[in-house]
Structures are given as structure tokens and as C-alpha cells.
Amino acid sequence: MPVTMDTLVSLSKRRGFIFQSSEIYGGIGSCWDYGPLGVELKQNIKRIWWRDYIQRRPDMVGLDASIIMHPTVWKASGHVDNFTDPMVDCLECRHRFRADKVDEMPWVHYCAATKGNKFTIPAGEACSHCGERRTQCPDCGKGRLTAPRQFNLMFKTFMGPVEEDAALTYLRPETAQGIFVNFDNVAQSMRRKLPFGIGQIGKAFRNEITPGNFIFRTREFEQMEIEYFVNPRDTVEGKPADEYWHERWIADSLAWFQRYGLRAENLRLREHEKDELAHYAKRTADIEYYFPIGWSELMGIANRTDFDLKQHAKFSGKALTYFDEERKEHVVPYVIEPSAGVDRALLAFLADAYQEEEVRGEKRVVLRFHPELAPVKVAVLPLLKKREDIVRTAHTVRDTLARHWAVVYDDTAAIGRLYRRQDEVGTPYCVTVDVQTVGDSDKGESADGKVTIRDRDSMEQARVPIDALSTVFLDLLNGGAWSAVASKYPAAKA
Numbered sequence: 068m069p070v071t072m073d074t075l076v077s078l079s080k081r082r083g084f085i086f087q088s089s090e091i092y093g094g095i096g097s098c099w100d101y102g103p104l105g106v107e108l109k110q111n112i113k114r115i116w117w118r119d120y121i122q123r124r125p126d127m128v129g130l131d132a133s134i135i136m137h138p139t140v141w142k143a144s145g146h147v148d149n150f151t152d153p154m155v156d157c158l159e160c161r162h163r164f165r166a167d168k169v170d171e172m173p174w175v176h177y178c179a180a181t182k183g184n185k186f187t188i189p190a191g192e193a194c195s196h197c198g199e200r201r202t203q204c205p206d207c208g209k210g211r212l213t214a215p216r217q218f219n220l221m222f223k224t225f226m227g228p229v230e231e232d233a234a235l236t237y238l239r240p241e242t243a244q245g246i247f248v249n250f251d252n253v254a255q256s257m258r259r260k261l262p263f264g265i266g267q268i269g270k271a272f273r274n275e276i277t278p279g280n281f282i283f284r285t286r287e288f289e290q291m292e293i294e295y296f297v298n299p300r301d302t303v304e305g306k307p308a309d310e311y312w313h314e315r316w317i318a319d320s321l322a323w324f325q326r327y328g329l330r331a332e333n334l335r336l337r338e339h340e341k342d343e344l345a346h347y348a349k350r351t352a353d354i355e356y357y358f359p360i361g362w363s364e365l366m367g368i369a370n371r372t373d374f375d376l377k378q379h380a381k382f383s384g385k386a387l388t389y390f391d392e393e394r395k396e397h398v399v400p401y402v403i404e405p406s407a408g409v410d411r412a413l414l415a416f417l418a419d420a421y422q423e424e425e426v427r428g429e430k431r432v433v434l435r436f437h438p439e440l441a442p443v444k445v446a447v448l449p450l451l452k453k454r455e456d457i458v459r460t461a462h463t464v465r466d467t468l469a470r471h472w473a474v475v476y477d478d479t480a481a482i483g484r485l486y487r488r489q490d491e492v493g494t495p496y497c498v499t500v501d502v503q504t505v506g507d508s509d510k511g512e513s514a515d516g517k518v519t520i521r522d523r524d525s526m527e528q529a530r531v532p533i534d535a536l537s538t539v540f541l542d543l544l545n546g547g548a549w550s551a552v553a554s555k556y557p558a559a560k561a
């Protein structure tokens with residue numbers, strides 16, 4: 068059974084991943100705050116993306132452009148004229164909907180065949196009593212909807228102390244344009260040869276008409292975008308370079324999500340139909356994920372041709388070309404754009420990691436995060452919090468491990484409860500300090516200097532010397548198998 072959105076929302080709040088923004092004031096539509104564990108998870112996603120795509124690749128560099136840009140950027144990019152969604156209003160309850168999404172919502176119906184009884188009918192279906200399809204407002208079931216009107220999704224703001232049209236600017240609705248306008252700066256300063264890419268992670272803002280579904284569609288969100296510039300005159304493996312690199316980026320992106328835990332059966336590729344393609348795009352493919360709301364876009368990978376660089380050259384009067392030494396000619400590069408949402412990626416990783424299982428007659432909730440994503444890597448737990456020597460040793464172990472990883476100390480419950488709590492937030496390993504570790508002089512038992520490590524997924528335990536902990540975790544947290552630890556060190560009782 069796939070996890071429901073309600074379960075994820077409540078786990079996120081209860082365990083400090085995600086809170087509703089401004090909750091004490093009743094919340095604000097579609098804005099969410101990442102709590103102590105959520106911010107770690109989000110940072111981890113961004114860190115591995117940056118490391119894998121920017122730092123490890125010789126053909127990539129990074130950028131951090133400002134959110135507010137020259138207003139002409141958005142004229143040139145087409146956003147002022149075209150970044151719109153069709154909107155309809157209910158004349159009765161004044162609710163506003165995206166015209167192209169109204170039929171994807173369940174709808175309220177007062178059925179004449181059953182004395183006007185009220186039903187909520189699943190999206191796109193007809194009433195099973197009278198056969199009617201939706202014609203009125205899906206929310207109140209009574210009001211007529213207006214004809215669609217275009218609504219621009221960009222947030223407007225004013226630069227400086229005067230609110231006048233000359234000072235009008237926008238919060239960026241995507242990070243991509245910051246890359247295009249810096250194409251020449253980056254190419255020159257970094258002496259880049261095609262093909263090369265520029266990546267950026269940052270906030271984007273869209274005044275979505277119907278936000279919702281938790282962090283899936285919000286008005287403020289984060290993107291991880293790459294613009295990969297290629298020479299359209301080149302061929303690679305018998306294909307035009309842009310088509311070859313488009314394929315490569317689709318395959319790389321799918322593999323990346325799987326590498327960090329998304330199951331293959333929950334991912335699929337959806338090609339944009341001809342009539343759905345943006346006018347400048349040669350081809351666009353979306354990676355869709357089987358979210359709790361059904362199959363929906365996780366990221367898009369578009370071949371944007373030379374549209375953006377040509378537009379910015381036209382509006383700025385600056386040449387945005389590349390000199391092809393071999394052919395002795397200036398070309399406008401084509402661009403492949405892999406564009407992912409940080410928040411949607413986080414939602415997908417959270418949903419895929421969530422599992423409920425039965426252990427000794429009790430429900431265990433576990434987030435099976437990849438170790439690189441887990442907000443906490445190791446939890447150090449004292450078996451008896453009244454024993455000062457156990458507590459002191461546990462703190463020392465935590466301090467040593469915390470030099471390398473996100474490690475917590477917790478003594479606020481009995482050990483079984485502490486394990487369950489760590490399972491529920493996806494901590495891959497727990498370390499328990501007990502009486503044997505420090506010894507018991509009253510009973511004449513000497514310290515063995517060993518602790519118990521517990522593996523989240525198998526719940527197996529091994530007894531490991533404190534001195535070996537850093538080496539053991541270095542291996543485990545870098546993808547090493549638990550079985551190697553289990554075969555080297557003696558098992559401890561569960």
C-alpha cells in the first residue's frame with residue numbers, strides 16, 4: 068500500500084521535518100517551513116546533487132544568481148507575455164481554479180435523481196445515479212464557472228522606495244534565466260569549451276492558482292537546474308549533439324534518483340506531445356514519480372534549442388555566441404535543461420522511504436533513507452541515564468563521531484522507544500552504551516570498552532570497540548554493507 072499524503076504530513080509535523088508556515092497565525096496558503104530534520108534532509112539532497120553534478124564532473128560549473136533581476140530579462144524570456152495559466156472563478160463561492168486542472172478534481176454534486184442529495188464524485192467521473200458530468204464549481208457544486216482568463220504567475224514587487232511602474236520587478240519564477248544571462252561571463256572567465264553546463268540551486272516563486280498537496284505545489288519553492296550548452300553543428304555517436312546530450316541527461320537523471328533510493332517501479336518517463344511542447348522546445352521529457360497523489364512531474368528535461376540565448380542577445384544587444392575554433396565560425400549554442408524541484412524530490416524520497424512493518428506484534432514505522440540522505444546518521448543512546456559514567460561515555464562517543472557526521476544523543480526514553488524514534492526519522496545506525504562498556508566496580512566487572520551498534524534496516528546488532536567506531540561508520544556511511552560488520556564483530560542480543 069503506498070503511503071498517503073496525510074500520513075506524511077502528520078509524520079513530518081510530529082517528528083520535526085515540515086511545519087505549516089506561520090501556523091500560530093492560522094497558517095498561510097501553500098507555504099511550509101522545514102524543521103530541524105527537514106532542513107537536514109533538504110540540505111543533503113542539495114549537497115549530493117551539487118557534488119554529483121557540479122563538483123565531480125569536469126564539464127560543469129556552478130552559479131548563484133540573484134533572485135531579483137532586471138525586468139527586461141522576463142520580457143526577453145517570454146515570461147511577461149506567456150507565463151500564464153488559464154484561470155476560472157466560481158460566481159457563487161468565488162473559489163478560483165486552474166481551468167486545465169478543474170477536471171482533475173473530485174466534484175460536489177447535488178443529484179436530482181436522489182432528491183438533491185449531496186455527493187462528492189471522483190475526478191473525471193459521472194454521477195452513478197443520474198449520469199451527469201460536472202458543469203458547475205467542483206467545490207460548492209452550485210456556482211457557474213467564468214470563462215477562462217489568463218493569469219500571470221510571476222510575483223511582482225517594486226525596487227526602491229517608490230511604488231511606480233518604472234520600479235516594477237519580479238521574483239524569479241525559475242532559476243534558469245540567471246544562467247542564460249551569465250552565459251558569456253561564465254564561458255569567458257572559466258575558459259569553457261562546448262559542451263559544458265552551468266548548474267544552480269535556488270528559490271523560485273510562482274503565484275500558483277491552485278497550490279496544494281503539501282510541498283508538491285507551493286508558491287515559494289526551490290529548484291536545482293542545469294543549462295547544458297552544446298554545439299548544434301557537432302554530432303556525437305552519429306546523432307546531432309543536442310539530441311545525444313538530451314538522451315544522456317534523461318538517463319543520468321533517472322539513474323540519479325534511483326541511486327538514492329527511489330524505486331524503479333515508481334519512476335517513469337513522459338514525453339510531451341507536440342501540442343503540449345513549449346514553442347521553443349524541440350523535445351521535452353518529464354520524469355514522473357508515483358506520488359501519493361498519483362503519477363506527477365518530478366522533473367522536466369527540455370531541449371530549449373538556441374531560443375533563450377537568442378532572445379537575450381536580441382533584447383540586450385550583446386552577442387551571446389561561442390566561437391567554434393575548428394569551423395572558424397560563431398554559433399549560438401543549443402541548451403539542454405534538466406530542471407528538478409528540491410521540494411518535490413524531498414517529497415518523493417520521503418514517500419519512497421516510508422514503510423510500516425510488524426515487529427514482534429508491534430507496528431514499526433521506518434524511513435529507509437539512503438545513508439547520504441538520512442538527516443541523522445548515528446544516534447548515541449545511553450542504556451541507563453542514571454549512571455553518570457555511561458552518560459559521560461555516550462557524550463564522548465557522540466562528540467567524536469559528530470566531527471564527521473550529523474550525530475545526536477538522546478536519553479529521554481527507554482531504549483526500545485529510542486530505537487523506534489530513530490527508525491521513524493530514518494537514522495541508519497544507533498550506538499548504545501551500556502554497563503559492559505564502562506564496567507561495574509561494585510560487582511567487580513571490568514569495562515570492555517565496546518558498544519552495541521544497531522542497523523536500522525535489519526535491526527541486527529553487533530558489539531564493536533569504541534576505538535573502531537569511526538572506521539566502521541566511515542565504511543557503512545559510504546555505502547559499505549552491514550553484513551561486513553556483522554561478520555567481523557560478534558552479534559549482540561536484540
Ligand code: ATP
Pocket residue numbers: 241273275282283284285286287288289290364365366367406407408409410411412
Ligand atoms: P507543473 O506542470 O507541475 O506546474 P512545470 O512543468 O511548470 O510544473 P517546470 O517549469 O518544468 O515545472 O519546473 C521545473 C521543476 O520545478 C518541476 O519539475 C518541479 O519539480 C518544480 N516545480 C515547478 N513548480 C513548482 C511548484 N509550484 N512547487 C514546487 N515545485 C515546483
